[in-house]
Amino acid sequence: MSHHHDSKEPKQKKKVQVATGDRAILPEGATTIPVYIMGKRYEVPETLTIMKAMEYAGFKFLRGAGCRGGICGACPTVYRKPGDYKLHFGLACQTVVEPDMYLAQIPFYPANRAAYKIEDLEPNPEIIFSLYPELFRCVACNNCTKACPMGVDVLGYISALKQGDIARAAEISFDCIQCGMCASRCMGELPQYHIAQLARRMYGRAIMPRARHLAKRVEEIESGKYDEMLKSLQTMSHGELEKRYKEREREPDMAPNGTWLPANDPYL
Amino acid sequence: MKVSYYPGCTLKTKAKNLEDAAVASMAALGVDFEELTRWNCCGAVHSLADDDLIHQVAPVRDLVRAMEQGSDKVVTLCSMCYNTLARANLLMRQDEVKRKTINDFMNEEKDYHGEVEVLHFLNFLRDQVGWDTVRNAVKVPLNGLKVAMYYGCTLMRPRNVAIEPIGDTRIMGEFLEAIGAAPVDFPEATTCCGSYQILANPEAAHDVSGRILESAIRAGAEAMVLSCPLCEFNLSKKQPEVLKKNKISREVPVYYFTQLLAMALGLGQEACRFDLNSECSVELLKNKNFPV
Numbered sequence A: 001m002s003h004h005h006d007s008k009e010p011k012q013k014k015k016v017q018v019a020t021g022d023r024a025i026l027p028e029g030a031t032t033i034p035v036y037i038m039g040k041r042y043e044v045p046e047t048l049t050i051m052k053a054m055e056y057a058g059f060k061f062l063r064g065a066g067c068r069g070g071i072c073g074a075c076p077t078v079y080r081k082p083g084d085y086k087l088h089f090g091l092a093c094q095t096v097v098e099p100d101m102y103l104a105q106i107p108f109y110p111a112n113r114a115a116y117k118i119e120d121l122e123p124n125p126e127i128i129f130s131l132y133p134e135l136f137r138c139v140a141c142n143n144c145t146k147a148c149p150m151g152v153d154v155l156g157y158i159s160a161l162k163q164g165d166i167a168r169a170a171e172i173s174f175d176c177i178q179c180g181m182c183a184s185r186c187m188g189e190l191p192q193y194h195i196a197q198l199a200r201r202m203y204g205r206a207i208m209p210r211a212r213h214l215a216k217r218v219e220e221i222e223s224g225k226y227d228e229m230l231k232s233l234q235t236m237s238h239g240e241l242e243k244r245y246k247e248r249e250r251e252p253d254m255a256p257n258g259t260w261l262p263a264n265d266p267y268l
Numbered sequence B: 001m002k003v004s005y006y007p008g009c010t011l012k013t014k015a016k017n018l019e020d021a022a023v024a025s026m027a028a029l030g031v032d033f034e035e036l037t038r039w040n041c042c043g044a045v046h047s048l049a050d051d052d053l054i055h056q057v058a059p060v061r062d063l064v065r066a067m068e069q070g071s072d073k074v075v076t077l078c079s080m081c082y083n084t085l086a087r088a089n090l091l092m093r094q095d096e097v098k099r100k101t102i103n104d105f106m107n108e109e110k111d112y113h114g115e116v117e118v119l120h121f122l123n124f125l126r127d128q129v130g131w132d133t134v135r136n137a138v139k140v141p142l143n144g145l146k147v148a149m150y151y152g153c154t155l156m157r158p159r160n161v162a163i164e165p166i167g168d169t170r171i172m173g174e175f176l177e178a179i180g181a182a183p184v185d186f187p188e189a190t191t192c193c194g195s196y197q198i199l200a201n202p203e204a205a206h207d208v209s210g211r212i213l214e215s216a217i218r219a220g221a222e223a224m225v226l227s228c229p230l231c232e233f234n235l236s237k238k239q240p241e242v243l244k245k246n247k248i249s250r251e252v253p254v255y256y257f258t259q260l261l262a263m264a265l266g267l268g269q270e271a272c273r274f275d276l277n278s279e280c281s282v283e284l285l286k287n288k289n290f291p292v
């Protein structure tokens, strides 16, 4: 029952359109398309994301939605398209519906996570091997990479880990949002994303070069260098704040990199 | 056409002495030896089950990577990687039906038909670099070092991937002569070291390893060379247990063949990595006044 808006047609009762939350934004004249959510057919406006289309169809998310911005990993969705044997994967909040897609959300997939205290761990591949011996069950089928909605080379980071290269694994897995799709498809039953997270934690804690300027700034903050200034801002009148804001120094828009410095610099 | 180098996981973790020595030697010889930029573990063991194609996927994927890199040859250092890659390659060349199944499964990759040739480093040295080039580059000839040539299984079996016809093996001897050492042939040169039995049945592995070490000693060897991290584990790392169980009174220094190459080329410790070998291996070289 797709309906088409036409300028001659009398306007239907105007829908409330809001830009945030779980309400769908329907563009003027949006047509609807059929999609199959867990096997049942629904007519939903095209141009919606899977997440909004599901909400339009009456689903309410208790789990399976978080950031709505493609970063929390709560909404991975599996779908197929007519006439295509391939499985497709996407984030419900980022993937636009297509006609006749069959879809189901998989908000959580069981995957064992080893218990450890990162502070106690040397950045040593042997420790990763002993916490996650499943690593060596990988057969390089690459199903994980095909399943990753973030386009992460999952086999790539698993291989890097088997090769003992923690830094490379951390780098390759950087875009991972822990959605679990790789684990759902793994022939070796690996919890890939948990292993990669351990690698990134080791990398961040012990391998990555420290930013010296950051340490210096933390030291300054702790020594109270900014206390006075912050207190004066907190107690400043609204008018004075506004005046300061308007008069603030600004870097000229097209200033070449590194050429501009503010005149007022005691806190730099 | 280019030659790609496939390292193998163990060479990046527990057998750095096998790899570092080879990479440095190739640089010293001015040979182009480009590591694959992407590769996965080859699986280590060729699956004999006729319908177990999933275990061919890993090695075939590595061959596809070499093809992608524009190479027509891929070289391995580890005997097991060699065996696994070479046998998967043979399958892709010879079995049309399985080739199609595997290519269809790996539909995200280019189709592969055996375009790349798999070489072991010894063959690469002989055929692409040449013994004369090696001989001319030697700075520290290993004069008087009597070395047992241990081939093990995976360089020699099965016949259709053997780096040389079994029963007519010369390559390790030619290599040792090129670097000035004295090759020692011995009856158990191609006997299995016990392989993964070291995990499930260590006693049995110690028995065969003992037989190999004893045979090398009896043939007059002072040391042994090999090219496989698992052989090295059984024959060297586990040697104390092996000697004890078989009541052998002499230790046998064990080296990767690439380490002797690097030493002969006059490369330093960062290349030779004798720090990763057993104590007696280092001592022997010191006693012979080699630069360690």
Ligand code: SF4
Residues within 6 Å of the ligand: A147, A148, A149, A150, A151, A152, A154, A175, A176, A177, A178, A179, A180, A181, A182, A183, A192, A193
């Ligand atoms: S690597 Fe795995 S958990 Fe991470 S985003 Fe990709 S599929 Fe999700």
Ligand code: SF4
Residues within 6 Å of the ligand: A137, A138, A139, A140, A141, A142, A143, A144, A145, A154, A155, A158, A182, A185, A186, A187, A188, A189, A190, A192
């Ligand atoms: S799905 Fe599992 S077995 Fe397959 S390549 Fe990825 S980690 Fe390896």
Ligand code: SF4
Residues within 6 Å of the ligand: B007, B008, B009, B010, B011, B040, B041, B042, B043, B044, B045, B078, B080, B081, B084
């Ligand atoms: S055979 Fe061994 S060294 Fe070679 S890739 Fe496989 S596990 Fe790594």
Ligand code: FES
Residues within 6 Å of the ligand: A064, A065, A066, A067, A068, A069, A070, A071, A072, A073, A074, A075, A076, A091, A092, A093, A094
């Ligand atoms: S809701 Fe967070 S990634 Fe989709």
